[in-house]
Structure formats: structure tokens, C-alpha cells
Amino acid sequence: MTKVIGIDAYAVYVPRLYVDMANEWPVVRAPQMGEESPEKLRGKVISGVGVKKMAVPDGHEDSATMAAMAAKRLIDENGIDPSDIGILAIGTETTVDQSKSMAAYVLGMLEDHYGKSLPHVGTPQVQFACIGATYALEAAVNQFRAGENTRRYAIIIATDISKYPLRSAGEYTQGAGAVALLVCENPRLLELEPGVTGTVTRNERDFFRPNWSSTAVVDGKYSIDVYLDCIEGALSEYTSRRAAKRIAHDGHNGHNGRNGHDGRNGSNGAETTRSSIYGELDHLLFHVPFPRMAEYAAARVFSTLWESEPSLAGELHKVRASLENPDDRRELQRALMKSEAFRAEFSRRTEPSLELSREIGNVYSASLYLAFASLIEQAVKRGQELEGQRVLFCSYGSGASAKVFSGKVAPRWREVASRARFAEELRPVADGGRRVEIDVNEYERLHGHAEVERGHANGVAIIGPPRSVLPPRGEFVLARLGDAVTPKITDHGYRYYAFTG
Ligand SMILES: CC(C)(COP(=O)(O)OP(=O)(O)OC[C@H]1O[C@@H](n2cnc3c(N)ncnc32)[C@H](O)[C@@H]1OP(=O)(O)O)[C@@H](O)C(=O)NCCC(=O)NCCS
Structure with a gap:
């Protein structure tokens, strides 16, 4: 097992x-x-x-x-x-x-x-x-x-x-x-x-940082398109694998789908004893380079998953029917974002994950996990029960790769969440x-x-860390940069860290 x-x-x-x-x-x-x-x-x-x-x-x-x-x-x-x-x-x-x-x-x-x-x-x-x-x-x-x-x-x-x-x-x-x-x-x-x-990788130039640069080189609008396409590809593999697992599971146990969107509601009719994949996702979290990006990503993901979600397919078709070019993905996403159905679903399933990001900004590789922390903190604040709920993670890195995976909130989640007070520190x-x-x-x-x-061992002076604004207290610090090239020690450019009491 x-x-x-x-x-x-x-x-x-x-x-x-x-x-x-x-x-x-x-x-x-x-x-x-x-x-x-x-x-x-x-x-x-x-x-x-x-x-x-x-x-x-x-x-x-x-x-x-x-x-x-x-x-x-x-x-x-x-x-x-x-x-x-x-x-x-x-x-x-x-x-x-x-x-x-x-x-x-x-x-x-x-x-x-x-x-x-x-x-x-x-x-x-x-x-x-x-x-x-x-x-x-x-x-x-x-x-x-x-x-x-x-x-x-x-x-x-x-x-x-x-x-x-x-x-x-x-x-x-x-x-x-x-x-x-x-x-x-x-x-x-x-x-x-x-x-x-689900995993996708494409050799892309949407965002990179050359070895000589401390800042990233980015083609902003293009990076958004690559992000959306990669997430969509990874999501497609995720949904296929989920569907295949369900068939294998049904084969072993007889038809035994989950009832209702969150496992708590009853269902009506033979077809709906099994919910759609969207219906089984209680929270959808995205890589958040900036909070609006999560909205663009949700519009792309919802417009794919709602096709097979009985309670929302009608809304999607209504929005599509109102468009001049119904096959234009961008037009569909923009119109969908304005619809009442989208606003309601987004505010329930994604918005709580964006609170910390609005206060902190982009934390690159940490942003998806900051979204998870935000979801947990918001649930505690709102007195929400999360046990058994499914969280979908849509991870993306420029250059470019996406992974979509999921997890279920465990029965003891409150033991951990009760300490979640990070928003207060902010x-x-x-x-x-x-x-x-x-x-x-x-x-x-x-x-x-x-x-x-910028320095090197050929006589170029080491430029140390910049002057601190706040004197460090009770934290790890970059204490100094090595600058020796002698027969006894060579540490030119080595980073020495310390903990300040
Ligand atoms: C994200 C990024 C592309 C935004 O570019 P920008 O040229 O500054 O922003 P835009 O002109 O597209 O405006 C952004 C949004 O603000 C809206 N906006 C503009 N002015 C506004 C105002 N005064 N009030 C309210 N909204 C306003 C725009 O309408 C747009 O929203 P929409 O997409 O719903 O139409 C840019 O900040 C960037 O390159 N970031 C780094 C790369 C990145 O994070 N990529 C993400 C993938 S990893």
C-alpha cells in the first residue's frame, strides 16, 4: 500500500x-x-x-x-x-x-x-x-x-x-x-x-536571469501566455490521470463516486452520483507572481473544467455565446472574469489564498506555498472547516515548466493552523x-x-553587504564576505553567516 x-x-x-x-x-x-x-x-x-x-x-x-x-x-x-x-x-x-x-x-x-x-x-x-x-x-x-x-x-x-x-x-x-x-x-x-x-516543460525565453545580472529579464505579456498554456497542459494530464484512477477504482469497488461538490452534499440522479473533477476541487491555488495573475489563471482553468461541471457549463456557454469571436481564448477569459459565476467561484476557491501575497509581493518559488499558508490562515480567521477538502496546486516556473498536483486537508490540520498568525506579523x-x-x-x-x-580573485576588491537599515536581532545574518587569497586560506567571495542574539 x-x-x-x-x-x-x-x-x-x-x-x-x-x-x-x-x-x-x-x-x-x-x-x-x-x-x-x-x-x-x-x-x-x-x-x-x-x-x-x-x-x-x-x-x-x-x-x-x-x-x-x-x-x-x-x-x-x-x-x-x-x-x-x-x-x-x-x-x-x-x-x-x-x-x-x-x-x-x-x-x-x-x-x-x-x-x-x-x-x-x-x-x-x-x-x-x-x-x-x-x-x-x-x-x-x-x-x-x-x-x-x-x-x-x-x-x-x-x-x-x-x-x-x-x-x-x-x-x-x-x-x-x-x-x-x-x-x-x-x-x-x-x-x-x-x-x-501533471507535468509540462517547454524550452522558453519568457523570463530568465543571465549569469551577469542581478535582475531578471522578462517579456511580461509573453510570460503570462506561456504560464497559462503550460498550466493548461499540466492540468490536462492531471485530469486524465484522475479520471483513469477513478475508472480503476470503480473497476475494483463497483461505482462509488463522491457525492456533491465537497463530499458533504447529497446528489440527484444516476449521472451525478459521481461529481466532476472541478466539483471535487475545493480550493484552487496558483503560482502568484502578482495577485491578478491568479485571476487570469483561474479564468483559463475554469473555462476548461466548467465544460464538464453540470452546474457551471451553462454559465460558460452563456459567456461564450455573447462573444464576437467565441473561439478566442483571451476574449473568453476576459469576459468570463467579469461574470457573476466566475466572481463567486473565484472568491470562494482562490481569493483567500492571495491575502499574504498582496502584502508581500512576488516571492518566486515560495509564492505557491505562500498561497497555501494564506488559505490556511484565512480559514482559521473565518472559522472555516477544511478537513477532507481537496486543494489543487498549480505550480509554474518560467523557462518554462508547470506541475499540477493535489492534496487533501488532513484531520489534524487545526493543530498546525492554530499557530497560524503570520498575517498579524505583517x-x-x-x-x-x-x-x-x-x-x-x-x-x-x-x-x-x-x-x-561582481568581484573576482584577480585583485578586484570585495564589496561587502550593504549597510543595514534595522540592526539585526535574533536572526541569521550575512556577517561578512571572505577576501583572502593566501597560501593558508582561499575564501575570496565565500559567505560567512552568523546568528545574532
Ligand atoms: C505583470 C506585468 C506584465 C504587468 O504589466 P503592465 O504593463 O504594467 O500592466 P498592464 O498595463 O497590463 O495593466 C495590468 C492591469 O491593470 C489594469 N489597470 C491599468 N491601469 C489601471 C488603473 N489605473 N486602475 C485599475 N486598473 C488598472 C489593466 O487594465 C490590467 O488589467 P486587465 O488585465 O484586467 O486589463 C508586469 O508587471 C511584468 O512584466 N511583471 C513581471 C513578469 C511576471 O510577473 N510575469 C508573470 C508570469 S511568471
Whole structure:
């Protein structure tokens, strides 16, 4: 029998500094970007793109410190003995070294902090734009299923700093943060479903970051199209595999479909004793480079799945009949997004997953898992029951690859969710949170700092981390960059991390 493997708990870490997109930023940028007025730019970013604030890493932070902070939280909040961790895998597209796995740096930080030597831990780093952590999660889950992870836990960390050139259309979709997932057998939070994952890969140029650049090169509108096409392809494989599994299951047990959309409602009529695949998906989560993207993706996914959903196919056909070009996918998606049926379904099944992203911005590989954290937090806040509900994950990474997979919320989910108070931390310090707003000057200073990657061992001076805005306290920091090339030690460019008390 296949083991039940999944997500036992999660922890989120986000830098304390942020830029508020409603304040000074649009005033400074509107003339620089040729926008009609600050109000227009503000409206576009907050309503059109969906971002209210973007998290900015302080001078002593990078993707590795954020990953270590998320892992530390996960370990402390769940009382984990670090010796029980067999795999510490990282998914990132903003790595700190061209060769060494960031996970080895993070393991070192945790070993120092907990005073334990953990040489048995496997520490891969998986890179594929925003889908890297999903590939890392899949590999770890399969190691458990194959009995290859002999320890109790795996920790998968998605960590990234989203960075585009200043004054570009990507600038207002930046952000930073890390999400750590605790994976084990018989998880308390989410049981991942085996044998249904859909995968698509296409060799694309929609978004990439050349070795010499600290900011991404992106063809914004094209990246949206590639995202939607890849998700649709992966979804198609997911639905076929789900359907095949159902037939195999029915063959063994006689017809025994799930009743109603969420397993709680009764059904009516022979045909509907089995619900549609859409009807079995209680929550649809997407990769969220910016919150509106989830809406575009939902429109594409709904327009595919509603065809075989008896209660919604009529709505879809009504929208299609109103179009000049009913076969134009974009036209259909745009019209569907405006329909009442879409608004109701979207607000129930996807909107709760976007709350954290609006407050943080793009966290690349962590964004899908931040959406999951957001769903859990919103359910606690609204007093909603999630047990037994199915969550669909639509993961995407530019370049390009998509994976669609699902899991069921486990009976003990509340044990984990009761600690979910991350949204409270996102308030400014004055409101009882831990965040501090910075002005555009300070943000540009941190954004523009040229790091050690520009140096090399042929006499070029090492440029250390930028000056911090907030003195670090109780956190992992990038303490210094090595600058020695001597017969005794060669560490030019090596990153030294420490924990500040
Ligand atoms: C996402 C991105 C393409 C947006 O580009 P843009 O040229 O700034 O934005 P647009 O002109 O398309 O406007 C975005 C939305 O805001 C709306 N909008 C514009 N001005 C507005 C205003 N004042 N008030 C409200 N909405 C407004 C637009 O109508 C549009 O919404 P719609 O798609 O429903 O029509 C750009 O930020 C980008 O390149 N980001 C990085 C790449 C990325 O994240 N890709 C995603 C796939 S991984």
C-alpha cells in the first residue's frame, strides 16, 4: 500500500522592511515612467496588478538567511529535533553561490544555532525559476514513498528575492520571502495525492536571469501566455490521470463516486452520483507572481473544467455565446472574469489564498506555498472547516515548466493552523506587527547594491553587504564576505553567516 506522505506544518519568513505602493513610490515613479499621474499608477499597481506592499531584504539578509529563518521557525514551532531531519532541500532562483548548494549553507547555520552536527542530511538545491521548490518537494515525497529517507522528516524551503530593474514594468511585482515545509508520513496538515501529478516543460525565453545580472529579464505579456498554456497542459494530464484512477477504482469497488461538490452534499440522479473533477476541487491555488495573475489563471482553468461541471457549463456557454469571436481564448477569459459565476467561484476557491501575497509581493518559488499558508490562515480567521477538502496546486516556473498536483486537508490540520498568525506579523510595528516602511531612497540604495558576485580573485576588491537599515536581532545574518587569497586560506567571495542574539 502507498504510504500517506504530505505536509505536516509550514513556516513563513518575510523581511521586516517594505515599500508601501500607496504612498511615496507612485509619486516618485509616475513622472519617471511616463504615467499620467501618481493616482493612475497607484490604481494600476494596487487594483490592476494586485500588490499593496512589497517586502525588501535588509542589508544583512539574502535568500540563504531567509531560508534559515523559515527553517528555524518551523523547527522551533513544531518542537522538531534537528537529528530527525533526513533531507533539507531548497528551491530557489536567486541562489547565493554559482556552485555550492544554498542548502549546505543553511544546514551550517542550523548546526551552529542548535549546537548539533548533522552530516547525514541530504542537501540539494533545485533551480527552475519559480517551480524549483515544487520539484524539490516532489523528489522528497518520492524518497519517502520509496523508503529512502530513513529519518522522520524532510524540510523543503522555497526562498527568493524577486528583483527587476528600477522603473521597469516588473518593478512593482518585486518582493522577498521564504516558506519552509515540513514533510513526513501521516502528516497533520495535508496529504498529497499519489499518481495524479501533471507535468509540462517547454524550452522558453519568457523570463530568465543571465549569469551577469542581478535582475531578471522578462517579456511580461509573453510570460503570462506561456504560464497559462503550460498550466493548461499540466492540468490536462492531471485530469486524465484522475479520471483513469477513478475508472480503476470503480473497476475494483463497483461505482462509488463522491457525492456533491465537497463530499458533504447529497446528489440527484444516476449521472451525478459521481461529481466532476472541478466539483471535487475545493480550493484552487496558483503560482502568484502578482495577485491578478491568479485571476487570469483561474479564468483559463475554469473555462476548461466548467465544460464538464453540470452546474457551471451553462454559465460558460452563456459567456461564450455573447462573444464576437467565441473561439478566442483571451476574449473568453476576459469576459468570463467579469461574470457573476466566475466572481463567486473565484472568491470562494482562490481569493483567500492571495491575502499574504498582496502584502508581500512576488516571492518566486515560495509564492505557491505562500498561497497555501494564506488559505490556511484565512480559514482559521473565518472559522472555516477544511478537513477532507481537496486543494489543487498549480505550480509554474518560467523557462518554462508547470506541475499540477493535489492534496487533501488532513484531520489534524487545526493543530498546525492554530499557530497560524503570520498575517498579524505583517502589520507595521506601530500596529503591533514587526514591519517597518522605508522611503524610496533607502529602497533604491538596497536595490542597487552591487554585491560580491561582481568581484573576482584577480585583485578586484570585495564589496561587502550593504549597510543595514534595522540592526539585526535574533536572526541569521550575512556577517561578512571572505577576501583572502593566501597560501593558508582561499575564501575570496565565500559567505560567512552568523546568528545574532
Ligand atoms: C505583470 C506585468 C506584465 C504587468 O504589466 P503592465 O504593463 O504594467 O500592466 P498592464 O498595463 O497590463 O495593466 C495590468 C492591469 O491593470 C489594469 N489597470 C491599468 N491601469 C489601471 C488603473 N489605473 N486602475 C485599475 N486598473 C488598472 C489593466 O487594465 C490590467 O488589467 P486587465 O488585465 O484586467 O486589463 C508586469 O508587471 C511584468 O512584466 N511583471 C513581471 C513578469 C511576471 O510577473 N510575469 C508573470 C508570469 S511568471
